[in-house]
Amino acid sequence: MSAEERTTETIPQWKREEVDELVDLLETYDSVGVVNVTGIPSRQLQDMRRGLHGSAVLRMSRNTLLVRALEDVDDGLEDLTEYISGEVGLVATNDNPFGLFQQLEESKTPAPINAGEVAPNDIVVPEGDTGIDPGPFVGELQQIGANARIQEGSIQVLEDSVVAEEGDVVSDDVANVLTELGIEPKEVGLDLRAVFSEGVLFTPDELALDVDEYRADVQSAAAAARNLSVNAGYPTAQTAPLLVRKATGEAKSLGLQAAIESPDLAGDLVSKADAQVRALAAQIDDEEALPEELQDVEAPAAPAAESEDAEEESSDDQDTEAEADDADDSDDDDGDAGAEGLGEMFG
Numbered sequence: 001m002s003a004e005e006r007t008t009e010t011i012p013q014w015k016r017e018e019v020d021e022l023v024d025l026l027e028t029y030d031s032v033g034v035v036n037v038t039g040i041p042s043r044q045l046q047d048m049r050r051g052l053h054g055s056a057v058l059r060m061s062r063n064t065l066l067v068r069a070l071e072d073v074d075d076g077l078e079d080l081t082e083y084i085s086g087e088v089g090l091v092a093t094n095d096n097p098f099g100l101f102q103q104l105e106e107s108k109t110p111a112p113i114n115a116g117e118v119a120p121n122d123i124v125v126p127e128g129d130t131g132i133d134p135g136p137f138v139g140e141l142q143q144i145g146a147n148a149r150i151q152e153g154s155i156q157v158l159e160d161s162v163v164a165e166e167g168d169v170v171s172d173d174v175a176n177v178l179t180e181l182g183i184e185p186k187e188v189g190l191d192l193r194a195v196f197s198e199g200v201l202f203t204p205d206e207l208a209l210d211v212d213e214y215r216a217d218v219q220s221a222a223a224a225a226r227n228l229s230v231n232a233g234y235p236t237a238q239t240a241p242l243l244v245r246k247a248t249g250e251a252k253s254l255g256l257q258a259a260i261e262s263p264d265l266a267g268d269l270v271s272k273a274d275a276q277v278r279a280l281a282a283q284i285d286d287e288e289a290l291p292e293e294l295q296d297v298e299a300p301a302a303p304a305a306e307s308e309d310a311e312e313e314s315s316d317d318q319d320t321e322a323e324a325d326d327a328d329d330s331d332d333d334d335g336d337a338g339a340e341g342l343g344e345m346f347g
Helices: 003-009 013-028 042-052 063-073 077-083 097-106 137-143 172-181 211-231 240-257 266-283 304-313 320-346
Strands: 031-036 056-059 088-093 109-111 123-125 148-151 154-157 161-164 186-188 191-197 200-202
Touching: 013 056, 013 063, 013 088, 031 077, 031 097, 042 056, 063 077, 063 088, 077 191, 088 097, 088 191, 097 191, 123 172, 137 148, 137 154, 137 172, 161 172, 211 240, 240 266
Parallel strands: none
Antiparallel strands: 031 088, 031 191, 056 088, 109 186, 123 161, 148 154, 191 200
């Protein structure tokens, strides 16, 4: 009998069953992480477990059994064993690691800090009225470094005062003062040490994303790719409509500049001619220079040719979709106004 077989036989039955249950859990979910539960009161831990219900499962066990289960599953999960130390548990979910990390961070709640704990950040007693009547407490505030005085019948802190810097061990005096003031300088929650998902091991610094910034970056990249495709004349399912609109606008502009007779350009050509007639009449010092039929007709807003020139000048703005829409709208407006003007003139 080998040493391995003898070792296996000595494992109590309850431990084997516990490892089997852990293995079933690990094989059921897509993502598995190790969370630190140090310092979390049992009541809050139960609240957190309930908060995860429906989206994730938190499982606590002995570290040795957690390690054995991770190694038995293999498939890369054994990489999580290096994070099994201290008071930890396993969290399993079918959500992606980024969603899991965000959920765990949002579930954290403020909590008081005890003497002997390390300050997670600079602990500040804020400026303002403490609401505490004059007494020995003002001396306690001053002793821990707070700028406190008795004013207007109460103890007041005259300015924001750092009473413990990040990394400092919190003293009894500081802990007592913070408790008296109701200041809760730390957050209690499940700290994700690492998570394994789809063959990749993620650490918290890789999962802590600014979602709004990330979304803006993706939108900016998508817009830049679209504009590059349009400007390079490279058709895709997303840019084909824009390329067709752009080509239509350029063809129409060419037709107007060359005065090509076409049913599609008739309205724009009439509008252009109307604008030229009005411009010429304005150069002549004669009130009757403009034909009588046009004197009571409102002039078009802008000649089609000028509208097309404006479109070409704005083509470098890289907003091709809005640009194409503007070109279409201006062409339609000019065509209607011009046709009305010269239509009345020539009957």
